[in-house]
Amino acid sequence: MAERTLRGMKIGANSMESEVGVEFAPRVEAVYDCPDGTVLVIPFSAEADIPPVWEAPNGGEALLRDAERPEPGPVKHQRTHWDMLLERRTIAELEDLLNERLDLLRSGALRKSA
Numbered sequence: 001m002a003e004r005t006l007r008g009m010k011i012g013a014n015s016m017e018s019e020v021g022v023e024f025a026p027r028v029e030a031v032y033d034c035p036d037g038t039v040l041v042i043p044f045s046a047e048a049d050i051p052p053v054w055e056a057p058n059g060g061e062a063l064l065r066d067a068e069r070p071e072p073g074p075v076k077h078q079r080t081h082w083d084m085l086l087e088r089r090t091i092a093e094l095e096d097l098l099n100e101r102l103d104l105l106r107s108g109a110l111r112k113s114a
Helices: 081-088 091-107
Strands: 027-033 039-045 053-055 061-064
Touching: none
Parallel strands: none
Antiparallel strands: 027 039, 027 061, 053 061
16 A cells, blocks of 8 residues: 555545645734733734734734834724715605605505505
8 A cells, every 4th residue: 555545535635735835925023912911922924014003802902013003093983874875865855755645645646555
């Protein structure tokens, strides 16, 4: 039997290739300080833009060591259903639609069918 038999191995779980001759991409380690005093060391590609803030595993935001906290961007207000409706129709159009539906309701044309 061959020396490199797959008997007893999990298919797909373990690679039979070795790391000999493989050249890894250059890496940079970024050090983040968490609010609770924990230190995170996260490897990044040497070409990547390293973010100044990282989400801490225990909650909060970890700050990149020797970096300043960025100023928060403008807060975008959440659009309501009314805001989206006003993007499609004017108040006058909405009043006309309301009056039409009220007339149909009063005339009995909008009764439930059994």
